[in-house]
Amino acid sequence: MRIARVASRAQLGLTAPRVQVEVHLGGGLPTFSIVGLPATAVKESKDRVRAALHNSGFEFPAGRITVNLSPADLPKEGCRYDLPIALGILLALGEIKIPVSELERCEFYGELGLSGELKPIRGILHAAAHAAHDDRNVVVPTSNLYEARLVAAQTTRHAATLLGVCALFRGAPAQESADFAPAETLPALSSVPDLADVRGQAAAKRALLVAAAGAHSLLLVGPPGTGKSMLAQRLPGLLPPLEGDEALDVATIASVSLRGFEPRDFGRRPFRAPHHSASASAVIGGGPHARPGEVSLAHRGVLFLDELPEFNRTVLESLREPLESGVVAISRAAFQVEYPARFQLVAAMNPCPCGYLGDVSGRCRCAPPVIARYRSRISGPLLDRIDLRVEVPPLPSEELLGEVGADATAMSSAMVAGRVHDARRRQQRRAGKLNSDLTSGEIQRHCRLDRNCRRLLAQARERLNLSARAMHRALRVARTIADLDESGSGNETGPNIGPAHLAEALQLRRAID
Numbered sequence: 001m002r003i004a005r006v007a008s009r010a011q012l013g014l015t016a017p018r019v020q021v022e023v024h025l026g027g028g029l030p031t032f033s034i035v036g037l038p039a040t041a042v043k044e045s046k047d048r049v050r051a052a053l054h055n056s057g058f059e060f061p062a063g064r065i066t067v068n069l070s071p072a073d074l075p076k077e078g079c080r081y082d083l084p085i086a087l088g089i090l091l092a093l094g095e096i097k098i099p100v101s102e103l104e105r106c107e108f109y110g111e112l113g114l115s116g117e118l119k120p121i122r123g124i125l126h127a128a129a130h131a132a133h134d135d136r137n138v139v140v141p142t143s144n145l146y147e148a149r150l151v152a153a154q155t156t157r158h159a160a161t162l163l164g165v166c167a168l169f170r171g172a173p174a175q176e177s178a179d180f181a182p183a184e185t186l187p188a189l190s191s192v193p194d195l196a197d198v199r200g201q202a203a204a205k206r207a208l209l210v211a212a213a214g215a216h217s218l219l220l221v222g223p224p225g226t227g228k229s230m231l232a233q234r235l236p237g238l239l240p241p242l243e244g245d246e247a248l249d250v251a252t253i254a255s256v257s258l259r260g261f262e263p264r265d266f267g268r269r270p271f272r273a274p275h276h277s278a279s280a281s282a283v284i285g286g287g288p289h290a291r292p293g294e295v296s297l298a299h300r301g302v303l304f305l306d307e308l309p310e311f312n313r314t315v316l317e318s319l320r321e322p323l324e325s326g327v328v329a330i331s332r333a334a335f336q337v338e339y340p341a342r343f344q345l346v347a348a349m350n351p352c353p354c355g356y357l358g359d360v361s362g363r364c365r366c367a368p369p370v371i372a373r374y375r376s377r378i379s380g381p382l383l384d385r386i387d388l389r390v391e392v393p394p395l396p397s398e399e400l401l402g403e404v405g406a407d408a409t410a411m412s413s414a415m416v417a418g419r420v421h422d423a424r425r426r427q428q429r430r431a432g433k434l435n436s437d438l439t440s441g442e443i444q445r446h447c448r449l450d451r452n453c454r455r456l457l458a459q460a461r462e463r464l465n466l467s468a469r470a471m472h473r474a475l476r477v478a479r480t481i482a483d484l485d486e487s488g489s490g491n492e493t494g495p496n497i498g499p500a501h502l503a504e505a506l507q508l509r510r511a512i513d
């Protein structure tokens, strides 16, 4: 056979279109051309494949080699096609033989090192999941094995070198390489920080509980060093563990990102905290390969934006879309990709540029117009989308110095997580979704108010000049507070919203009005 076909897949957002690698060996002057790859990737891939074949003891064919990666109009990254290209050459040469029926059921992935070793590629989890869905086997570098087996345990074969791949098809017994670490031998997860470590701040902890229970977005306002970041970092530990499909979605997004997939993070809620100097493409996603950004890496987890007013205005404005729709679309000249971005936003900011407005020491010298300009960097529409806004004041010295055990507000993450779990179950029973996702029609149905509550809301609307959107947000929060309040609720879906619930919901959005 002077022609060979080997299957693989490209990665385009979270889709994985099939790619056919065709190799043709012809007579004539020795040339090696690859079509269907971007120019720079072609050169690098050719060099790696040539060296790897040579150093694995194969004679590099003397004639004309043409490799076609089809379809040609699909954007492709070079590295993952090294193995299918090298294998195609060996098949066309007759150096190895694989029955067509077997070859057609198999996909190959891997970057080649110059000595013929197989190096891991990005996005293997994603490729293996699609292959498994199409009932196809995959051959992956051993260093990618753990990732591939998460989604394709029965159909993944692996090798550490090009020769190892050839051996797989000569009926050699499969070898478990030392590189392969089954899940139970992976180092333990670093422990998630516990809420019990945070002193005082009862009001902020209460807001964190409400935020966790209803998946509400949260803004913490306070001077430096009062524990805003500590509180935010503890939110993932209050949320229920990821369910099967959610865990796979999160792992798949990580697997196609620049950072790559970290097996130890599997099943864990993401916590992402980009620096305020981060670019729009880092936060929203983009770059030449349209990689997922922080908002997608935080999918099903927490996106923490510390020093919110310091973020670039474009970045802040571009958050509005994913906050509403839960997805981001990235357009390139040749293609468009979509990534899920259903994250919970937690933001933190100082009350003024120096951070010490209202401090008893009187050290803040910020003039009112300077403070107003600082706060106006967060636009009204963005602020409107934040359900809870609470102050995190400096701790009185007796709380700061007191014994942790004596802290009257001490609550462990496990205690809070239990209450969050119960409240979320009520929401799922009632509406099939969490309160933060209720549409305006559903708010009418599930957030019924009695006469006292209606009067309270009307007064608040007038006094605080609330927009319709702000009223809806307050009602969703009041629904969550009622769900957390078990008093007198014999029914499974929790008590109705009472004046105390509504008053607390209105109070919880007042920090920087």
Ligand SMILES: [Zn+2]
Residues within 6 Å of the ligand: 352, 353, 354, 355, 356, 357, 364, 365, 366
């Ligand atoms: Zn100040």
